[in-house]
Amino acid sequence: MSKMHVKLTVNGTAVEGLAEPRTLLIHFLRESLGVTGPHVGCETSHCGACTVDMDGRSVKSCTVFVAQAQGADVTTVEGLVNADGSLSVLQEMFREHHGLQCGFCTPGMITRAHRLLQENPTPTEEEVRFGMAGNLCRCTGYQNIVKAILAAADVMNAQKEAAE
Amino acid sequence: MIPAGFDYHRPAELDAAIGLLQEHGDEARVIAGGHSLVPMMKLRMAVLSHLVDLRDIPDLQGIEFGADSISLGAMVTQHELIAHAGLAEAVPLLREAALQIADPQVRYLGTLGGNVANGDPGNDMPGLMQCLDATYKVTGPDGSRQIRARDFYESAYFTARSDDEILTRITVPIPAAGTGYAYEKQKRKIGDYATAAAAVLVGEGSASIAMTNLADVPVWSAEAGAALAAGDREGAVSAALAAIDPQEDMRGPVEFKRHVAGVVLRRAIARALSRVAG
Ligand SMILES: Cc1cc2nc3c(=O)[nH]c(=O)nc-3n(C[C@H](O)[C@H](O)[C@H](O)COP(=O)(O)OP(=O)(O)OC[C@H]3O[C@@H](n4cnc5c(N)ncnc54)[C@H](O)[C@@H]3O)c2cc1C
């Protein structure tokens, strides 16, 4: 049960550390690396507050051992900002459309929505709701979260068109 | 929610993984997507000294099409099953069911192999594989053997696989063109296991019916399939309901489960029949 030498990439930076293999990825991120964007909500794989992007997939980091993440490329909500540190379109749209109230679920929501829009840049409202089904929010009633994601898709698609 | 400590192994070869299972016996377990095993370990319902991660073993990967069947690697995830266009065309029932499992995050990591090997009556894929008449390939120290999904499940968490065997591939026969299909699942909320679920295939003179979470193993009923093949819908429903053995739990009392089982099965049969083409 010795500690292992963990190496992974977090938000574009190579990081390493010593950790027991049983350490949950969420705890490694928050406690060893000080990356506190992803939250611990339920710790039982249900709420999605701990969602991070791991090798291009949305995963609940409370249900991944750090050993399983060895060598992975992990992005958290902190890593989704623009290169100059300003909020990304998706983040900005959550603010504009009141996609958050207490903000506890927001890092997970945004990280998941980011991957959803990567895979499906023009989702319908139903596809957004289905694609966000692994993230719970106790405040907003979801309506404004869905609006924010649909608005982000529109803005991102308009930007893409303008750039072409 | 911290599991007991363990040593972690990530072998790149199947033989090495089997070797680790032999060496450490019941102290060791393989881990695929971890979305059944990690929660069990957190609750300390599973305490293991060695975890053997299967992710780097090439034999367990990939979706391969044969003339009349498809070979799915045990490590193929639910997400990959859903995203594969060729698979959705050849066996649309697989995609329809996979979309009803858990939530997006769980489906990115949860594997087909883990779902069918787990032996939890709540898992959706075992009943589905019985409906499709899939075959599992398991490989151990003495080589490989094939086990039909219909013969695999013995009781909750007990299967025909022995502890030092690894499930490597799943072979799914491609249903004849025009076969009607449906997977109907009743659950309390998104991400929940089934209160009751039914898988139905129906074509020219043939049909297959299996049900999920209504006994300590998935229930495939030959009588129900035969009745539906003969065009007797209500005969099929009574035969399937005679074969289930639901238990009372937080999803409801036995009577309620029997009622829901009838509802999902009738819906699945109606949808499958409406899809019969040709
Ligand atoms: C919130 C949540 C909701 C869920 N909802 C559903 C649902 O609605 N329906 C459903 O079916 N499932 C559901 N699941 C379970 C999920 O689908 C699991 O991913 C799946 O049951 C197991 O697959 P895995 O790859 O994660 O396996 P693991 O958790 O890694 O393994 C499960 C078991 O199978 C064994 N095993 C795994 N692979 C092999 C192999 N190749 N050979 C031999 N043994 C092997 C392991 O040793 C372990 O005992 C849910 C899970 C969560 C967390």
Ligand code: FES
């Ligand atoms: S904290 Fe991970 S899903 Fe709730």
Ligand code: FES
């Ligand atoms: S904003 Fe409070 S939980 Fe979502």
